[in-house]
Amino acid sequence: LKFHFQDRVVEAKDGDTIAAALYRSGQRIFSRSFKYHRPRGLLCVSGKCPNCLMNVDGIPNVRTCITPVRDDMSVKSQNAYPSLETDLLSITQRFDWLMPVGWYYKTFTHPAMWHAAEPAIRRAAGLGEVLTTAPREYEHAWMHADTAVIGGGWAGILAALEAAATGGQVVLVDDQHALGGQGRYRKEAGKILVDLIQQVQALPNVRILCDSYCFGLYEGNLLGVLQRDPHPGAVERLIHLRTQHTTVATGAYETPLLFPNNDLPGVMLSTGVLRLLHLYGVRAGKRAVIVGASAVSEEVSVDLREAGIEVVRIVSPEQLGAATGSGVVKGVQTKAGDFECDLVVVCGPRVPDAGLVSQAGGKLEWCGLKGAFVPTGLPDHVSVVGDAAGADLVAFATPLPSSKRAFVCLCSDVSSQDLCDGIAEGFDHIETLKRYTTATMGPCQGRMCQLSAIGVCARETGRSMAETGVTTSRPPNPGVTLGALAGPSHHPIRRTPMHYAHEKLGAVWMDMSDWKRPRYYKAQSTSVQKDCVLEEYRAVREGVGIIDVSTLGKLDLRGADCGRLLDKVYTHRFSDLRPGRVRYALMCDEGGIILDDGTISRLSDERYFVTTTSGNLDFVHQWLDWYLAGSGWDVHIANVTAGYGAMNVAGPRSREVLRKLTDCDLTSGAFPYMACREAVVSGIPVIMLRIGFVGETGWEIHCPAESSEALWEALLDAGREFGIRPFGVEAQRLLRLEKRHVIVGLDTDALTNPYEADMGWAIKLEKPEFVGKAALSRAAKDLSRERLIGFVLRGPGLPQDGAAIVVDGQLAGRVTSSRHSPAQQAAVGLGWVKVAQAQEGASVDVRVDGKLVPARVTMQPFYDPEGGRLRQ
């Protein structure tokens, strides 16, 4: 195994983490601190402190001490220039007197000052950079279990075995690479632990997730679990774990002691030293001084001596003066004299890892005997066991000297002196002290600093630890990458049945919500949108065109009372629609506002076929269900949108094309405008509607989706001799605009009633009752607000959607859609104006590219105002 670190190649052994391999290769400085750029080395070796954060394969802030080495990975340091060993910005620590606690608040008293300083500060301080060059696969997964056990040490394994014995499903989560907790690096564990691990691994109803940490406990016992490297195809997997019961067995972690230069590389937690030694076979130093209370430090010293590390001296915390050295630790000063060493092993106080407990609504209460805040008041669905509950903790004296070089918070370089200064300035509550000094707010989220911060605060304010209390742990804790939260980059795409036919025809796609639709097709001669659209337009107006309208919403209604339901929710009358006829359908809400439009065809006495706009299908379906519910009417509604491919064959020669493929009589006498038939075209059973959104003779053909591609191809084949052209949404928009056909939601908004939009003809106020009747009856008599008008521009240019309509220099309205009309040889459009301007022939100005261009108002369609072409 080999990987790249900065400019060199580092060899690693199987099972190594990045940090272990680097340490073995002689690397001592792993990062530079946030503020003073002080050198920092390994401390906890368990992913709890901020000291080993590096950029790994483009991902910033990776905890290298728990990240396994992958062959050929690229590891880089962060926040250090030119190198970790010599960082020019470490000069800032000489000027720490210029940067007292609360420096930001005291210095940047005017926004302009902050804006001036921000770029420099961003460059100097920070936590790495996000590189966009490293595409990564993240995954989401869901799990359901009766019991979740968080933490795979002694207590967790026992809890899992106990829960599994009742037969329920158990998930055991551990943030390290293997189960065992402290037992993995403490000798006394031995065979019993190995047996327990084997037992739990053998149980079929226990699922073990190693390399996974729980970052939050949410409502309904939902646990957020992040699994690293779940399989070669993904870097991280976010698991939504839903359980009946959660057992917190997260154990206790060791925290640093306070003394000057306690942050020097070579000053390590005893658990860190033991992990390096027993998990990776790396000796942390040659000559060690152990600092700690007697029992623990004796045990550690035996281990170190056995490994061949010379233990120079065991020092109790009270005796320790300071660590010395620059760059790395060189020795310690104690009351018993000075000692040279290259390793200071700190046996610090242990803190129950109880963040999940507070998130579950539990409390943390100070226990003097244990020297720790221990969980109480847990809800029924959460329990806590082992060291997380404070089981084996024993208090010992930990001095809290006030010094500018005794660092409480390693994440943001907050010293014990800074805390004292903050308290002296009045921030003497632990929560305000936290916010003022930023202690406990860094990447370690208070793990390394919370206990000493509370200790200093209690001493300075003369309050007890219990009175001082703890700050709150909020999820995510530990942090989670945004990529993992975002999940896989699978955006669902909706495709019509003719999707691949369009692709072959050179479609240029546009997204309409999840749908892919052809905007236009690249022509043989050109791929410029304007020219292609014009060719498609001409084909429809002069010959024949075909467009895929499968995205239309489609509902199949059966039953004796369909007409009653449609009469109730649509403004027109449908109970009297004769079988074989189609009617325009407009839907309004109780306030008379237009919700949706479409067509309704009566296929037989008890069967209606309803189309809706593409985006509103689900809403219309729910709306119909809502008014059907409890009515007792015999209506059965099925959403058949995806079941039918739909295509509109339109143009003066459309009949000739279709005639080649069907026996159905297509003459206007037998199949007039606004009629519908069930027919067979090219051997395929279809529903044909003679309607004309684009203003030409045409048929909208609804065809079973599995045969739509074949029908599309057959129609193109049959139409070849007539120059048939597939046309896209852009040409359709132009064609319909010339006919002044309104698009709901584009030309109408959340205040539009049909009378203002000139669609009063679609409302049957004489119906006894329908949704919106009261409001529409009033709206019919009161047209004082706005009107939808058409306009023809009398100058060059094309107004944008939303452009201002101006009369006598005053804002009078806005444009909703506009296109250059070949029929009018000018830009035409629809817009809203005050009622006074809504007169045939009135003059208005439209703002085009910042200039006012005169336009003529018209209430007529721009093309074929009599609609004769539709009926031919």
Place this chain on the structure above:
Amino acid sequence: MSMKRSALFHLHQRAGAKFVEHQGWELPSSFHLPEHEATEVRRNAGLADLSHQLKFDLQKQPHQKGWCLGANHYLMMGEAPLDLPAGAIDVSSVYSSFRLAGPRSRDVLNKLSSLNVSDASIPNLSCAQASVAHAHAILLREDIRSMPAFHLLVSRDYGEAVWESIVHAGHEFHLCPFGLQTLQLLLH
């Protein structure tokens, strides 16, 4: 008369499927060797496109086996002929219908849906509706000879996207697309 195509036709074609005609539909008979596919499905998981199956939306409990999707809402599914009650609406074309089968099929679903698909939650011959790969799906559990298996119905327009998501999610479990011929091997 042209053959009927499922929403996955072009995807199958790109995947090198061998096609067979079945009830007027052009469907994959297999992607590799049927025996090999059957072994993989039995060992891990497999996914087949059975979009040709007839589906009917009903308001009343049918005489034949029907899946209850909600209050007064039933689905009948199967191969022709089906004994249909009056008022059934043919929704065969509306859904792409997949067969997800194999011991790891639930692991695959757990990556695509928040639905609890354990034996306790969805035993054999029960059904549910949930979001699968961001699309609304109807899940019918119908095991194949004691091997966990599901019918997955999604709106046809989402068919290709959901199929691709399932195949992608199933990669780590060695999920294998299979065809009609392989299905016959699994069933008998």
